[in-house]
Amino acid sequence: MSAPEAFLDALLDTDRQAAWRVLEQACQSAEPSEALDRLVTPVLERIGRRWEAGELALSQVYMSGRICEEFIERLLPPRDGHSAGSDPRVAIGVLEDHHALGKRMVLSVLRASGIPVRDYGSGLGVDELVERSRADGIEVLLVSTLMLRSALRIGDLVGALRSAALPVKVVAGGAPFVLDRRLADDVGADAVGYSASDSVRIVRSLVRGGR
Amino acid sequence: MRATATSLDRVLTTLGHREPDRVPLFLLPSLQGARELGLSIREYYSSAPNVVEGQFRLRAKYGHDCYFGFFYGAIEMEAWGGETRFFDDGPPNSGPPLATRAGQILELRPPRIEECARLRQVLDAISGLKERAAGEVPVLGVVMSPYSVPVMQLGFERYLDWQIEAPEAIGHLWRINERFCVDWANAQLQAGATAICYFDPLASPTVTSPKVYRNTGWRIARRCLERIAGPTATHLASGRCLPVIDDLAQTGTAAIGVSALEDLAEVKRACAGRLTVLGNLNGIEMRRWTPAQAEAAVKEAIAKAAPGGGFILSDNHGEIPWQVPDDILTAVSEAVRRWGKYPLPGHSEE
Numbered sequence: 001m002s003a004p005e006a007f008l009d010a011l012l013d014t015d016r017q018a019a020w021r022v023l024e025q026a027c028q029s030a031e032p033s034e035a036l037d038r039l040v041t042p043v044l045e046r047i048g049r050r051w052e053a054g055e056l057a058l059s060q061v062y063m064s065g066r067i068c069e070e071f072i073e074r075l076l077p078p079r080d081g082h083s084a085g086s087d088p089r090v091a092i093g094v095l096e097d098h099h100a101l102g103k104r105m106v107l108s109v110l111r112a113s114g115i116p117v118r119d120y121g122s123g124l125g126v127d128e129l130v131e132r133s134r135a136d137g138i139e140v141l142l143v144s145t146l147m148l149r150s151a152l153r154i155g156d157l158v159g160a161l162r163s164a165a166l167p168v169k170v171v172a173g174g175a176p177f178v179l180d181r182r183l184a185d186d187v188g189a190d191a192v193g194y195s196a197s198d199s200v201r202i203v204r205s206l207v208r209g210g211r
Numbered sequence: 212m213r214a215t216a217t218s219l220d221r222v223l224t225t226l227g228h229r230e231p232d233r234v235p236l237f238l239l240p241s242l243q244g245a246r247e248l249g250l251s252i253r254e255y256y257s258s259a260p261n262v263v264e265g266q267f268r269l270r271a272k273y274g275h276d277c278y279f280g281f282f283y284g285a286i287e288m289e290a291w292g293g294e295t296r297f298f299d300d301g302p303p304n305s306g307p308p309l310a311t312r313a314g315q316i317l318e319l320r321p322p323r324i325e326e327c328a329r330l331r332q333v334l335d336a337i338s339g340l341k342e343r344a345a346g347e348v349p350v351l352g353v354v355m356s357p358y359s360v361p362v363m364q365l366g367f368e369r370y371l372d373w374q375i376e377a378p379e380a381i382g383h384l385w386r387i388n389e390r391f392c393v394d395w396a397n398a399q400l401q402a403g404a405t406a407i408c409y410f411d412p413l414a415s416p417t418v419t420s421p422k423v424y425r426n427t428g429w430r431i432a433r434r435c436l437e438r439i440a441g442p443t444a445t446h447l448a449s450g451r452c453l454p455v456i457d458d459l460a461q462t463g464t465a466a467i468g469v470s471a472l473e474d475l476a477e478v479k480r481a482c483a484g485r486l487t488v489l490g491n492l493n494g495i496e497m498r499r500w501t502p503a504q505a506e507a508a509v510k511e512a513i514a515k516a517a518p519g520g521g522f523i524l525s526d527n528h529g530e531i532p533w534q535v536p537d538d539i540l541t542a543v544s545e546a547v548r549r550w551g552k553y554p555l556p557g558h559s560e561e
Contacts, residue, residue, distance in 0.1 A: 014375065054416070054417065054451050054453075054472065054473075056420070057416055057417065057418055057419050057420040057423075058417060058418045058419075059371050059418060059419050059420065059423065060420055062368075062371055063371065063375075066372075097304070098296075098304065098306075099304075099366075099367060100366070100367070100368065101366075101367035101368055101371075104368050147301050147302070147304070148301065148495055148498065148532045148533075148534060149298060149300050149301030149532075149533065149534070150301075152534065175449065176495050178472075179449060179471060179472070179493060179494075179495040179496065179527075180493070180495040180496045180498075180499075182496075182499070183495070186499070
C-alpha cells in the first residue's frame with residue numbers, strides 16, 4: 001500500500017499511531033515541511049472531495065483534520081496564527097452562529113497545510129469582523145455559517161468591507177452554501193468552500209502570488 | 212376515499228404504501244406562525260395559544276396535511292437548564308453548552324417533564340392543535356434523538372472529541388438522553404400528537420460513518436422507538452440517507468425525511484414498501500425560487516417518488532426558512548393539488 005493510501009486509511013480509522021508511523025517514514029526522506037506538503041495536504045484534500053461526494057462522514061473529516069493538526073504541532077515550530085513576513089494574513093470566524101465545528105475543521109486543514117490562520121472565534125457581528133480585519137491587515141477572511149440567516153449576513157459583511165475600502169477577500173462556507181450553489185454569488189463572496197479542504201486551494205489562489 | 216379524504220386519511224393511506232386521493236403535503240412552516248400573528252419570533256413562542264393559532268392560520272392559508280407541534284429544537288435544552296438565543300429572522304439556537312468538562316456530564320440528570328414549564332407549553336399547544344384537528348388532521352410532535360442532541364448539549368467539537376476521549380461520560384449522556392427522549396415523546400403522544408418526528412441528523416452518513424452509527428445511534432434509535440408508544444418518522448435534516456436505509460428501516464420508524472442532495476427516485480426505490488419517504492424540496496434554494504420553479508420542483512418530486520404511495524411531499528430539512536416568501540409556499544401548495552392527484556398521469560395504481 002502506498003504512503004498516501006496508508007495515511008488515508010489510518011486517518012479514516014482515527015488511528016493516530018498508524019498515521020504517525022506513515023508520516024514519520026515520509027520525514028526520513030524529506031524535510032518535515034516537504035513531507036507535510038506531499039502527504040498531509042493531498043490526503044486531506046482527497047478526504048474533503050470524498051465527503052463532498054457523499055462517501056465520507058463529517059466526523060471523519062473533522063477527526064482527520066484534528067489528527068493532522070496535532071502532527072503539525074509535533075513537527076513544526078508553533079506559529080500561533082501569526083504570519084511571518086511572507087505569509088498571507090488569513091483569519092477565520094463564525095458569523096453570528098455559535099456552531100464552530102466548520103471553523104474548527106477549516107482551521108485544522110489550513111494549519112496542517114502550513115498556512116497560519118488567526119482564529120476570531122464564533123458569534124461574531126459584521127462590525128466586529130470588519131474592525132478586526134482592518135486592525136490585523138487581513139487579506140483573506142474565511143467566514144463559516146450554519147444557518148441561512150447568518151449565511152445571508154455575509155452579504156452585509158462584504159458590503160461593509162467594501163464601504164470601508166478594505167481589500168479583504170471573503171471566503172464563504174457552511175451548510176447553506178452546499179445546499180444552494182448560487183448563494184455565494186448572491187452574498188457577493190469572493191470564493192466559496194464546499195468542504196474544509198477547499199480552503200487550502202482557495203487561500204493560496206487568493207493571496208498575492210499564490211503559493 | 213378519493214373524493215372525500217381528510218388529511219389524516221391521506222397520510223395513513225400513503226403510510227400504508229397505497230395511493231390516496233392525492234400526494235399529502237407536510238409543509239412544516241413553524242416560524243411563519245409569528246409572521247401570521249404579527250409577533251416577534253420570541254413573543255410567538257412564549258405561549259401555547261400563539262402556536263395553536265399560528266399553525267391553524269398557516270394550514271388555512273396553505274392547506275397542508277398536518278399540524279406541526281414543534282416550537283424549536285433548543286427548547287429541549289431549556290428543560291435541561293440551558294438557554295436559548297432568539298433572532299428576528301431565523302430559528303432560535305441553543306446557548307452555551309451544558310458541560311464544558313466531560314466530568315460534568317456525570318452530574319446531569321434528565322429533566323422531569325411535568326416540572327418544565329416550557330415543555331408543558333408545547334404539550335398545551337399539541338392539545339390545542341388536536342382539538343382544532345377534530346380527528347381529521349395529523350398532529351406532529353418532535354423529539355431530538357439522544358444520539359444527536361449532544362451537539363446542542365456539548366457543542367459539536369466536544370461531542371466528537373469526547374466520544375473518543377471520554378466514552379464513559381458520553382455513554383452516560385446517551386443513557387439519560389434516552390430516558391428523557393422516550394418520556395418526552397410519550398408525553399406528546401398523550402397530549403394528542405398523532406406521531407412523533409425523531410429528529411436524528413447524526414444518523415446521516417453525511418455526519419457519521421455508517422460503521423460508527425450502527426454501533427451507536429442505531430442501537431439508541433432501536434431502543435427508543437420501541438418504547439415510544441406511537442408511530443415515528445425519522446428526520447435526517449438535510450443529511451443523506453441511502454447508505455443507511457436498511458438500518459433505518461430496522462429501527463421501526465415508519466418514514467424518513469430525506470435530503471435534496473440525493474436523487475429522490477433512488478431513495479424511493481431503496482425505501483419501497485418499507486419506509487415512507489418525506490421530502491425533499493430544497494428549503495435553502497426555495498428562498499430564491501419563482502412560483503414557476505416551485506411548481507417544477509413539486510412536479511419533479513411527485514414524478515420521482517409518488518407512484519404507489521409511500522410518499523409525503525415536504526422540504527428537506529423539516530423546517531421552512533423564515534426567508535422563503537409566502538407566494539412560494541402558496542405555489543408549492545397549489546402545485547401539489549394540480550400535479551399530485553392519484554392516479555398520477557402515466558401511472559395506474561400499483
